[in-house]
Amino acid sequence: MEMDSLPNGTAASPGPTLGPAPTAAGPPPSSKLSHLADSLKLEHQFLRVPFEYYKKTIRANHRVVEKEISAVINGVSEAADKNDMSSDDAVNHLSSLVSRLQGLKRKLEEGSKTEHLQAQRCRARLDHLESADVESLSEWNNTRVNRILVDYMLRMSYYDTAVKLAESRNIQDLVDIDVFQEAKKVIEALQNKDVGPALAWCAENKSRLKKSKSKFEFQLRLQEFIELVRAENNFIAITYARKYLAPWGTTHMKELQRVFVTVAYKSTTECATYKVLFEPKQWDYLVDQFKQEFCKLYGMTLEPLLNIYLQAGLSALKTPYCYDDDCTKEDPLSQEGFRKLALPLPYSKQHHSKLVCYITKELMDTENPPQVLPNGYVYSSKALEEMARKNDGKITCPRTGFICNYTDLVKAYIS
Template sequence: MEIDPLPNGSGSVGTTIPEAAATTTAATAALKTTPSSKLSQLTESLKLEHQLLRVPFEHYKKTIRANHRAVEKEVSSVISSVADVADCNEPSKEDAVLNLTSLVSRLQGLKRKLEEGSRTENLQAQRCRARLDHLESVDAENLSEWNNVRLKRILVDYMLRMSYYDTAMKLAESSNIQDLVDIDVFQEAKKVIDALRNQEVGPALAWCVDNKSRLKKSKSKFEFQLRLQEFIELVRAENHMRAILYARRHLAPWGATHLKELQRVMATLAFRSNTGCAKYKVLFEPKQWDFLVDQFKQEFCRLYGMTLEPLLNIYLQAGLSALKTPYPYRDCHSLTAYGFIYIYLVTL
């Protein structure tokens, strides 16, 4: 998932209480066994590991919500079927057997979903635990090795953001850090990005539905922008009646908060896709899809509490800024290594 350089910082409003407590606990455990000479260095290092804990924690919460919705839907269906059977007046033996068989099948399906959901949640919980253990394992004796693992994590993060998925997976597997990187999370984003690049909004809209409450809480306009683009495509195809019906169903609810944008897009019914008016012509340009891709990347990073820019860029920028002072020159060789790695990856 290639992400263009953006302002540094997490898109999240703030760290949640469990994450803050987990980071504090890990830092405290690590620092108890650390000599005072390296206390400051470790403290600053652990402060930068917010994303390491935040991403799996958010993924874990999302998995729980998805499993809860699926089970709730299936339970409602089973209860409805039981009620229908109970309402039958003196059903025949064949009907009773058929109804009971159907109920047993539904209950077996519900059991399978519960088991699958439980396995998925356990995997997510294990990943959170593995990252906490990783943070707690740092001390003065293994600091060099721990920093080496962190460098590999940063490289995997960069590769995933730049869409080098196979390379990222191989590095993670060879370094045995699968639980410390977020390959599955970025692969989820890849499906939406690939669809948008193919000018398909379906997967992106499905993603918005799955994360509707959180997007609404952050006052995201992403779903509205997807709806606008879908409307534009109907106008481009000169399917005006469908476009009007689509606007009534999907765009009208946004009128109270985005009236000006809505009015501008609705005017395309009169100007058409071949208009020479720059104000409306831009709405039909292919770069609108690129804008949606960039917008999704930002929303995705905010949702999972990721930095908007690759971690490698952030570390490199911080290191280059520090080089302006006389203090860090003793570490310039390691910084130069970071720089060469960065330049190499950019030029791939």
């Protein structure tokens, strides 16, 4: 937003000018500065996600290096301990170690490029936040709206649409498409009733999930056991339980006992306690649980940012009247989608009452003052004048059917 510059002197004064008139720009309004500061406070996730992804890549590369170096050192030690190794065997053994080191070098080069790109992304986001100022606030807010829309699309699994929007607005470095692509593989596998990718994800993030006391891996193991029981592979199911479920016995014994009973009841049971374990909705539950764990891992909000921003606005509009059947259509909360979003929100605190006409649903104020009928009901002047014009000066109360003349009305004053 450009600020109008003020001339330093009188524009109409005669005489030659020695140079361009100096200008003085006034300070930006304090309200805009406050709005900008509040906007930046909401950008925690914007920086946290790429940073967590960056750290995860570094840890993964570090594990690869440790594994490969350890294997090479063990290989050298084995070769050194063998006194009867022929020269050909020694050459072949050393060649395999060299090949392994060359493979490690290629992995490190690829890992270094990935780390560099992710570091650039973190830098790009810092630069984006630093570029926010009062003068370019409108453009900066437009970019933020696009980021929020991309975030919502990714969470709702509209990946292709999210990618196209990010590319069209040139904000690829400001959104987390690659992070959500990782989640996409796990979600699609769970929707196809395959826990393999989800278990691999748990193994990859085992330490952090353990620190947060996550039960997600346990729930996956239970579901895999249930699927074995469904297929009537009871012997394999019992072997699986001994290997993968027994370690959870100290902390989840009641849940294990309930699941183990399914071996006797089978998938055709009508017992409600065990029948629910075989229902398809258990897979939907796993998808929802994975999304929650995924968001926690990367420091994301559990709700989409779009929902959070909409709820912030709706919290200022929500009143008991919004849920009435005759709520005005101009009110966003007259729509079912917004009502659902606002359901957990408290009613807004209104310091001043607002009078809305029962007939027109329009606000009654000084330009459209309220008028009182002899029976005590109040309607707007606009509605009553229209009614009197159509009915030869007669007014009919829409609530009680009471009829009176327009001249019988009394004007009310809002204090």
